[in-house]
Amino acid sequence: MEVLKIATAGSVDDGKSTLIGRILYDTKSLTTDKLEAIEKTSKQKGYDYLDFSLATDGLVAEREQGITIDVAHIYFSTAKKSYIIADTPGHVEYTRNMVTGASTSQASVILIDARKGVIEQTNRHFFINNLLRIKDVVVTINKMDLVDYSEDVYNKIKADFTELMSKRDYQDQKITFIPVSALKGDNVVNRSKNMPWYQGQSLLEHLEELDKKDIYNIGTPRFPVQFVIRPKTEEFHDFRGYAGKVYGGELSVGDDVVVLPSQTKSKIKDIFFYDQKYQTASRRSSVTITLENDINVSRGDMIVKDGDLPTIDKQFTANICWMDSNQLTTGGKYIVQHGINKVLAKVDKIHHKINPDYSGIETDVTGLNVNDIAQVTFKLNKPIFYDQFKNHRTNGSFILIDTQTNSTVGAGFIQ
Numbered sequence: 213m214e215v216l217k218i219a220t221a222g223s224v225d226d227g228k229s230t231l232i233g234r235i236l237y238d239t240k241s242l243t244t245d246k247l248e249a250i251e252k253t254s255k256q257k258g259y260d261y262l263d264f265s266l267a268t269d270g271l272v273a274e275r276e277q278g279i280t281i282d283v284a285h286i287y288f289s290t291a292k293k294s295y296i297i298a299d300t301p302g303h304v305e306y307t308r309n310m311v312t313g314a315s316t317s318q319a320s321v322i323l324i325d326a327r328k329g330v331i332e333q334t335n336r337h338f339f340i341n342n343l344l345r346i347k348d349v350v351v352t353i354n355k356m357d358l359v360d361y362s363e364d365v366y367n368k369i370k371a372d373f374t375e376l377m378s379k380r381d382y383q384d385q386k387i388t389f390i391p392v393s394a395l396k397g398d399n400v401v402n403r404s405k406n407m408p409w410y411q412g413q414s415l416l417e418h419l420e421e422l423d424k425k426d427i428y429n430i431g432t433p434r435f436p437v438q439f440v441i442r443p444k445t446e447e448f449h450d451f452r453g454y455a456g457k458v459y460g461g462e463l464s465v466g467d468d469v470v471v472l473p474s475q476t477k478s479k480i481k482d483i484f485f486y487d488q489k490y491q492t493a494s495r496r497s498s499v500t501i502t503l504e505n506d507i508n509v510s511r512g513d514m515i516v517k518d519g520d521l522p523t524i525d526k527q528f529t530a531n532i533c534w535m536d537s538n539q540l541t542t543g544g545k546y547i548v549q550h551g552i553n554k555v556l557a558k559v560d561k562i563h564h565k566i567n568p569d570y571s572g573i574e575t576d577v578t579g580l581n582v583n584d585i586a587q588v589t590f591k592l593n594k595p596i597f598y599d600q601f602k603n604h605r606t607n608g609s610f611i612l613i614d615t616q617t618n619s620t621v622g623a624g625f626i627q
Contacts, residue, residue, distance in 0.1 A: 222323030431460030431604035
């Protein structure tokens, strides 16, 4: 079954957790004991409704303050798809959490409180979706029940957000506007009778109909080798296969390929999935590839099509989201983990800091603090083979690891 990962974003009290809880409730994805706990807690709090946010906010501090702090991953399925929802925090100080949740998502839901409209945090959330090249963005205008399901309010917010869209540099995004009431269930899973002026789909109906080709960024095929398979059994005595996942495009039997970093050339002989042979390995499929000639291929190498090589260099410039309490400064040394390769890197230059509310850039920056986003150049101790993030989300992204603590301190997107 197809799996769709969705990131949610919204300011404080916009109703993200309630929206997700409503989806779980209306799709009958809540277990009986979870539903009973929600009913019991809602009564104890004196509510005359079910507090669906209790289905997702798991930390004690989240429940006490009524806010989302950490990224929660929620899983549910329908007859058509399996879903993973990354419920990300809305606070400014949790920008890094949102970047983390959205970095591996194929679609995004941005919530806007119908009473407040487009605010500064909306700019920030849309900027991050733009930065991370999320192809399908659903602008969900929530709490329509509190504005009497007004079409005028909906149209005003839609117009304000359309103006914000003019500031983006990623034009391949599809933006869909849906008015909802997460608390009442209007247009979340089922279409609402309270908004006859809205003729579009409910939120779940829209997600159900998303096509793979519309949400995955199409690039050139990249096959990082995860493992070299040598059974050394009587039946497969001379078998040598290379296991991994195909990103960006397709690989087929007979394709002329190059193995990086050695740049040795070969041709794909067979493609296996367990004991089944295939003519073509599609995007995002995990397979084992054999080559026609016996060449040296190791974990961390990459198989690409001949004539379609990535950039091979010991230097690159990237947009960085800094996630650590200690500053990133010029000259600082970190480990760049690019795919399954780890390379020692030094910060060569901090070009400028990017304000994620579309208010411009800041130059003369000497260091980055937690949640800062900036353009930075790195020099590496050995070459890596990469693509620009805008052309290849997987091969154009990396994480930074502190050499002393081994903690992940930043996420990067190569320019």
